[in-house]
């Protein structure tokens with residue numbers, strides 16, 4: 001087996017995304033890696049948290065990897081996937097349990113490319129428990145309204161999302177659960193171009209907050225939309241929808257705004273306010289929530305790019321694995337191209353180190369054209385593995 005590629009975990013963003021992307025690419029391409037100073041740029045000493053352990057453990061089982069260094073707070077791991085191709089997909093039902101409200105969608109982010117590119121004839125239902133609305137991670141609502149439609153736009157078979165219950169880390173930890181139904185790819189993902197944005201044709205607001213504030217938040221949103229209509233929609237008629245859900249706790253205020261363009265592009269921005277509201281301060285919290293999220297969405301619309309800040313780094317893995325040159329236009333300000341976020345630059349770096357692709361300044365990348373393993377089996381290189389599928393069906397991480 002070749003010497004593992006070394007990745008220094010404090011590079012650029014230096015958080016958990018570096019670990020997730022590196023292990024996923026390693027598992028898919030059978031490339032051994034060694035990551036040191038894991039999450040070294042995070043406060044509290046870094047190292048593996050439960051959510052990271054869950055993802056690495058699942059990918060390790062799926063790729064028959066030998067892993068050393070697994071454990072809570074561990075600062076380094078070596079991940080050595082089996083060099084032999086295995087086939088047969090990951091099974092039809094995958095259940096990943098977290099006993100804390102660790103972000104469901106960061107686990108999903110880690111394993112989705114593996115499920116897609118591993119191939120297989122059957123749809124895969126992935127049920128993950130944990131937090132569905134957790135700060136600094138994609139919420140269930142963002143995944144359902146932004147990431148999944150954008151993946152369909154770039155050529156991934158539509159993925160269905162079903163929310164069984166919400167999971168929160170604030171207002172008393174509550175474990176939620178989600179099922180994503182994924183159709184694995186049956187051939188290489190062709191290169192994609194996300195370069196034409198189109199004009200904004202509709203905006204949808206998703207509000208999750210204590211029931212008694214429903215009317216007040218709706219009014220605040222109405223006033224904001226009226227003031228900013230021409231900045232959002234230009235000369236087009238405004239098409240606005242607001243949905244409200246009771247968050248059932250004073251510490252849970254969430255707002256997501258998603259713009260849909262004439263080219264089918266989705267741009268989203270959100271904020272989870274989970275600090276608790278001091279007596280007499282609820283007006284300020286609601287006003288800040290609406291102002292902050294609408295400012296963020298406006299700035300995403302005004303740069304003219306085809307991805308919002310968060311989606312940009314989440315598409316890097318698909319550019320890397322597609323066949324041919326994919327390009328994602330990230331927008332510009334005052335005639336100057338917008339720099340990718342630190343998360344996006346970190347993802348570029350990881351992909352460059354692990355599989356040798358190169359990202360250019362225009363958001364372009366020649367992908368490696370990863371063959372789905374079902375294709376390889378037809379050529380006689382794969383082998384079915386019932387035992388593995390059984391193991392992956394249930395992963396229960398109670399760390």
Ligand SMILES: Nc1ncnc2c1ncn2[C@@H]1O[C@H](COP(=O)(O)OP(=O)(O)OP(=O)(O)O)[C@@H](O)[C@H]1O
Nearest residue numbers: 015016017018039042136137138139142310313343
């Ligand atoms: N509001 C949001 N909406 C959508 N995606 C988000 C949002 N906030 C963060 N993300 C995405 O979540 C991922 C967070 O990665 P990051 O390394 O910061 O998290 P992490 O694994 O929790 O690690 P750490 O605990 O080390 O911060 C990135 O892909 C980022 O784009």
